[in-house]
Amino acid sequence: MRRLTAGLTVLAGLASWPWLGAQTAPAADGPAARDSGRGTNILIVGIDSRTGLSAGEKRRLHVGGEGCDCTDVMMLVHLSEDRRRASVVSIPRDSYVEYAAPEGTTGAAPRGKINGAFKIGRGPLAVRTVEKVTGLSVDHYLETGFTGFEQAVNDLGGATVCSDKPLKDENSGLDITAGTHHLDGNRALGYARARHLDPPGDLGRVRRQQRMLADLLEGLTVRGALADPVKAADTARRLLRSVRTDVGTGMNDLIGIGWTLGRLPADRVEFATVPIAHFDHRVPGVGSTLLWHESRSRALWEALRADRPITGDTRILPVPETRAETNPARITVRVDDAEVATALRRSRFLVTDTSASAPAERPAGPPLITFPDGREADANTLAAALPGARLRAAARADGIFDVTVGSEPIVVKTVTYDRNVAEGAPVTADRLRCAGSPPPAS
Template identity: 35%
Template sequence: MPSDPPRRPERGHADDAEVDAGVTDEGVYVVDTRRSRSRRPAPPPDRPTPDERSPHKASGGDPDDEVYVVDTRRKQSQPRRPAAAAPAPGERHTSPAVDGPPRTRIRKGRVVLLTVVLVVVAWLAFMVWVPVNAWNSVARVDNIPAGARPADTSGHNYLLVGSDSRAGLTKAQRKEYATGNAEGQRTDTIMLVHVSESGGKPVMVSIPRDSYVPIPGYGSNKINASFSLGGPKLLTRTVEQVTGIHVDGYLEIGLGGFAAVVDSLGGVDICVPRNMTDKKAGIDLKKGCQTLDGKDALGYVRSRYEDPLGDIGRAARQRQFLGALMKQAATPATVLVPWRYKGFADAVAGGLAVGEGTSLMDAVRILRAMRSVSNDEGLSLSVPIESMAYPTSNAGVAVKWDTDRAKALFRALKNDEPLTAPPPGTTVKD
């Protein structure tokens, strides 16, 4: 008769008799550590004591005789993970759960940061390259007068000239812009732009083209004649002599160039003060705020026969429009659109002529001054006038300055006195 199988210890405890290590039905290992006290070796130094191991004691027996129960059952909510593949020879072992995601996030973050930096650097380089490249293509003219000149003082003073030369205009453009076919060169616009270094506001001073002044070597005549007789050089010398101010730079733009600049911006917003119809200027504008294209903008700044203030009213409109032009050029719609930004710079360069000693920084100062005027952060003035119908023996009816007030204005600019309000007699109401 076969013998009964060995009795398996009940789960959770052991008999007093010694039992071998075994496995219960539910994966619980029972390890009997009971040994004779005389044969029990001292525990190694790094082995935890029974108290530290927190054993589960089997019932019965000597308290020093302990049976450890090790539960190897795995929780159902934590499925067994497959063993990771051994790394190839020479390959560093990494743990995907710990090393992978953070390293991936860091790598992606660096790529994004590098991309942003490169885009910003490229954009800044483009913003700098466009005006520099355009400036290198600008025509140069000799405007430096010969002989003695006024002393160069604090502040920066620039001569801004609008030429009515038809050079470069096609027959169709002359008809469209209503410029006629007059030959030679004259000035529709003469402005003195002052940029202070003493904290004063930028100042734009219109000099009426019919101003009756002495022209070196030609006697007294309308100041416009100096440009016709001797070009930029004689005009600069005349302005320096009559104002006592040293001219630091010279900018000139023609009719076609002006219209092209306006069109490159998609037009310029301007508030027309009244209904304006002038066949000689080619305009028929209604009162109110509107966007003027190149053709209408050119007529708006050139018209004078329908203006009750004549040349003085025209000079005021020119300052108004130049300020609005620069305000439009500085909008995000222009600066942040690459092709419009470059188109504007190229249009300006194509219609501009600058003096030999005029730098790109000088041009930037002029443009900033014009923008300040449009934002009411600068002063828009005219030379004080005594008579708008001054009879002359050689030039017909001309404009005569108020000598005392004009000298006071130019002295303040020469000495770079910080002007914060228009001096008396220098503003014109339309």
């Protein structure tokens, strides 16, 4: 009887879901271009604050350093108007933006890292700043801290993560081997916070967060935790124990959001990171920041406002003629042909010209790339610049790639490396998540 009563209560509330129809009014201080658009936008943030944590909790969570009292994670989730697609866009914490004006202030708004808006004006200013810089209206706001994240992951059955190499970061407590792992909330927090990995910085961490969220949603779907409004209501109640919301977001909103996400196949859930133009923009008094790519980020927000998919949009992610999957600037190459060496430098490979010691008679065939064991991805990048080249792995400790030019004519292509592609390109969840279904909750 209790389950039936709960079900009737939830179903009765469906008619009042505000996110199914009318949107919240845009904030008054944002740009004129901002409007609610179509669909529903939810801002999800994780807070970096040690307030209220005991010494034991700090040790257990590996958060012994000084907190910034700012947003450590920021994701904007867009649910399409027809509820058949979800787009999740991560906004890196070091994005350099102009804040919305704090309540009751006049004059020019300050600029800084987007994560600092929370410290100035808490959740309301974080929301209004996101609205200002994206031109979108935020309809719902969800916020959690370290312990809240830990509890939420535990309540939702844990998180599945995977990696093709061991991951260890002493600062966050992350220490996992290569492969697939089902993590509890404590270990999932370490995975989500890790920044001191290869490649270092925020974008790699953001992509890992997206992978974890994709698998978390898949796990909830597999376990039927979002299969109908009643089950979604139970999941929402558990979530509310560890997540704070704005005054305009209630139980029915969370049920509706969860039910929508639970019915979406993985190829209808998109993940992306705001495209970056400058990864180390130095600002006095602020430090190293990220500058958004103006035209590509604008295209991203326009697509969401128009309720269009973000995957496959070449305005957001142009397709180069020859794409490098890894960074040529981190690949050291010795080349026994001066012209080839010069051409490879145009793509920023670190090239040493060894043509002075090249044999008088070239070996038959196309060029040969001899590369260190375990550097297959970098070998493929070099091979993209040398179409038709043969590849041969070798055990070598110096990390150098050798190119031996053969007797056949050789064409060197200029390859384009885009860090946004490697760490934040728009992609659907079925391509992002771990292979196979997540295990059931223990």
